[in-house]
Amino acid sequence: MNIITIILFFIYTYCVGFTLTFFLKNSKDYIERTIMRVGIGLATLPFLIIFISFLRLPVDWKIILLVSIIYPLFYLFKNFNKSIGSFKNIKIKPSHIVIFILFGFTLFMYLKGSFAYPYFEDDDPWEHAKVVKYIATEKVLTEPSYAENDIFLYLDPRPPAYDSIMAILHQTSSHIMWTLKFFNSLFISLGILFFYFFAKKFIGSTNKALFASFVLTMIPSYLSHFIWSHGFIVTLFFVAFYCLEHIKEDKKWLYVSSFVISGIFLTQETQSVKFIIFFGIYWGVKSILEKKILIKELLAPIFAIILAIIVWWGGILIKFGSLSALLKGFYGVEGISAVSAKALHPSITKVYYGVLGSGTRQHGIYTLKDFFIATPQNMINNPIGIGIVASLLVILGLVVLYIKRKLLFNKKKSYLLITLLWFIFTFLGIHGGTHWWSPLALFSFRFWMLFSIPVALLAAEGVFLLTSLGKSFKINKYIIISLLAILILFTSGSQKYQLNTTQWNAGGSFTSQEEIDGFIWLKELPVNTRVFQYSGRDKVAISFNKFSCLWCKEDIEFRKEILYKTPDELSNFLKKNNYEYLIFDGMSYRFLPRVFGENETKEKLPIILEKISQSNKFRVVHQTQGVIIFKVL
Numbered sequence: 001m002n003i004i005t006i007i008l009f010f011i012y013t014y015c016v017g018f019t020l021t022f023f024l025k026n027s028k029d030y031i032e033r034t035i036m037r038v039g040i041g042l043a044t045l046p047f048l049i050i051f052i053s054f055l056r057l058p059v060d061w062k063i064i065l066l067v068s069i070i071y072p073l074f075y076l077f078k079n080f081n082k083s084i085g086s087f088k089n090i091k092i093k094p095s096h097i098v099i100f101i102l103f104g105f106t107l108f109m110y111l112k113g114s115f116a117y118p119y120f121e122d123d124d125p126w127e128h129a130k131v132v133k134y135i136a137t138e139k140v141l142t143e144p145s146y147a148e149n150d151i152f153l154y155l156d157p158r159p160p161a162y163d164s165i166m167a168i169l170h171q172t173s174s175h176i177m178w179t180l181k182f183f184n185s186l187f188i189s190l191g192i193l194f195f196y197f198f199a200k201k202f203i204g205s206t207n208k209a210l211f212a213s214f215v216l217t218m219i220p221s222y223l224s225h226f227i228w229s230h231g232f233i234v235t236l237f238f239v240a241f242y243c244l245e246h247i248k249e250d251k252k253w254l255y256v257s258s259f260v261i262s263g264i265f266l267t268q269e270t271q272s273v274k275f276i277i278f279f280g281i282y283w284g285v286k287s288i289l290e291k292k293i294l295i296k297e298l299l300a301p302i303f304a305i306i307l308a309i310i311v312w313w314g315g316i317l318i319k320f321g322s323l324s325a326l327l328k329g330f331y332g333v334e335g336i337s338a339v340s341a342k343a344l345h346p347s348i349t350k351v352y353y354g355v356l357g358s359g360t361r362q363h364g365i366y367t368l369k370d371f372f373i374a375t376p377q378n379m380i381n382n383p384i385g386i387g388i389v390a391s392l393l394v395i396l397g398l399v400v401l402y403i404k405r406k407l408l409f410n411k412k413k414s415y416l417l418i419t420l421l422w423f424i425f426t427f428l429g430i431h432g433g434t435h436w437w438s439p440l441a442l443f444s445f446r447f448w449m450l451f452s453i454p455v456a457l458l459a460a461e462g463v464f465l466l467t468s469l470g471k472s473f474k475i476n477k478y479i480i481i482s483l484l485a486i487l488i489l490f491t492s493g494s495q496k497y498q499l500n501t502t503q504w505n506a507g508g509s510f511t512s513q514e515e516i517d518g519f520i521w522l523k524e525l526p527v528n529t530r531v532f533q534y535s536g537r538d539k540v541a542i543s544f545n546k547f548s549c550l551w552c553k554e555d556i557e558f559r560k561e562i563l564y565k566t567p568d569e570l571s572n573f574l575k576k577n578n579y580e581y582l583i584f585d586g587m588s589y590r591f592l593p594r595v596f597g598e599n600e601t602k603e604k605l606p607i608i609l610e611k612i613s614q615s616n617k618f619r620v621v622h623q624t625q626g627v628i629i630f631k632v633l
Helices: 001-020 032-053 061-078 079-088 094-114 123-138 161-170 176-203 206-218 231-247 253-265 269-290 295-322 323-331 358-363 367-374 388-403 405-409 413-430 444-472 477-501 513-524 538-542 553-559 567-576 598-616
Strands: 338-340 352-357 440-442 531-533 581-585 618-623 627-632
Touching: 001 032, 001 161, 001 176, 001 253, 032 061, 032 161, 032 176, 032 295, 061 161, 079 367, 094 206, 123 388, 123 538, 161 176, 161 231, 161 598, 176 206, 176 231, 176 444, 176 477, 176 538, 206 444, 231 269, 231 295, 231 444, 253 352, 269 295, 269 444, 269 627, 295 444, 295 513, 295 567, 338 444, 352 567, 358 477, 367 388, 367 444, 388 405, 388 413, 388 444, 388 477, 405 413, 405 531, 413 444, 413 581, 440 444, 444 477, 444 538, 513 538, 513 581, 513 598, 513 618, 513 627, 538 567, 538 627, 567 598, 567 627, 598 627
Parallel strands: 352 440, 531 581
Antiparallel strands: 338 352, 581 627, 618 627
C-alpha cells in the first residue's frame, strides 16, 4: 500500500491546490504551476482536515479524497481536450533540471538517513507515532473526555495539523514507522522546490534563486530528517510567501494566502509567532517603500487567524478556560517572566525572558565557530552551522547591501531590506536569552532553521558580487559559480550529508541497546498485533507497527493499579481486550515510579514479574537483557 499512499498524497495535495487556484492568475510555467499547486494543497490540508473534524465528521482519508477531487474531476470532464492539450506546452528548462536534482539529492539523503536504523530517533517521533495511531484509528483530533491526564504530548492543546496529515496517510499505509519516516523526508525535500519558486518571485532572478536554493540545500542548519512538526511548518513558510507575492498581480490570491497561512497557525504554536514577525517585516517594509498600507496582504494573515480560531483555537481556549491555563497546558508556565539560566548551562549566565529550549540548554552560548565551521557531529533535531564558504558569501552579501544601500529603499528591490531584517531578527533569535543584547528567548536553537532562509538569500547576493568582479578579470561567471558550489559542497554539504546519514540514537527513554533490540523483534509479528507494555510506554510498541489502545478508558483505569494486579487479573484483562502479548521492559523501572513511587516500584515489580513468569497464563517468547515478551495464553 506504500505506493498507493504516495499516489494518494499527490492526489490530495495537487487537487486541493488546483481547486483553490484554477480561477487565479497563475504562472505560465507549467512546472512551477504544478509544483506550487502541490505546495498550496499541502499547506491547505491542515485546515481541510481540521474543518472536517470541526463539522463532527470522521477524519478519514476517503472523505479527504472525495473533497479533493470533486472540482478537478468536474473541470476535467468539462475541459478534457483542453487539459490533454496543455501537456504539449510543457517546457523543461535548465533551471528545472537543477532544482529537481537538489530535490532528489535532499530526498535521497533524508531517506537514507531515516532508514539507516530500524527505530525512531530521539524522543519526539515516538510521541508523534502515538498521536498518529490515535487519530488514524479513532478519526478524531481531540483527546477523550474521560482522560484525567494529558495522554498525548502533541495533541490538545497543541494544534494537530502535522499528525493529522500523517494519520490520513497512515490509514492507507499500515506501517506507521515507514509512513512517518518517508513522508517527513518528503515534506522537507519539497520545501527546496517551494523555496526556489518563492525566491525566484521574491528576488526576480532565476539565477540568484537557484544558487540560494543550492545553499539552503547544503547548509546543515537548514533542517535534518528529524521527525517533528517544525520541518513541516518551515516548508509552509515558502508556500505562504509565494502566495503573498502574487497578491499584487491578482487580488484573489488573498483568499488562497489565507488558507495557506491558516495551515501554519494550525501546525505549531511557537513557529507561528515567528511567522507573524517574518510577515510583519515583509509587510512593513513593502508598505513603507510603496508609501501605502498594503491592505490585501495584511488581510491574508488576519483571515488566516480567524479561520484557525474558528476550527481549532477558539474551542481549545474555551476548553482550558483562560490564556494562562492554555500556556500552562503547553509548557507548564502561566506567562513569560524573567528566568535565571545559570543552572541550565555554565556558559549562560544572563537573566532572560521566555523559553530557551532543550537544544540551547545543551549547547550554551553560540560562538563564531558554530556558524563558520560545519561539523558532521551535531544536534539532530535542529543542526547548527553554515560552513566557511557559505558564511563568507553571506558576509559578501552584507557588503553588497552596504554598497547598494540606496537600493534598500527602492520599492522594486524591497527584497534586499526584507532579507536584511530577516537576517537580523533570526540572528538575535538564535542568541535569545544568552546575551544581554538579546534577552527574549523563544526556543532559541529552533531559530537556526529560519536563520538559514536569509543566509541562503544573502549568499546568492555575495556570489553575484564575485561574478561582477570576475568580469574585470575576464573570468566566466559560470566558472566562479561552479567553483563556489564545489567549495560549499565540501565545506557544508558533505558535513550535512554525514550528519543525516549516520546512525542516530533511539532517545533517552530507553535504558539499554538490549531493550531496543527486544522491541525490534516485534517486527516479526503481524502488523497491528495487540501488544500491552507493562511500563505504560505503549508508544514504542505502536511505533513498531503494533497496536495498543492506551487511550481506551478501560486501559487507563486498569493502569492506575497495575502494580497491584495478580497474574490472573492481568491475564483476564488482556484476554478481554484481545491483547496477545505482554511486554516487560527496562523502562518500567524508570516510568512506573512516577505513579507508584520509587520504593514501591522496586519492591513490587520484581515480585509481579516472577509470578507472571511462573504462571501458566503466560509464556516467554523473546527475551533480551532489557526486554521480556510474554505470549498471553
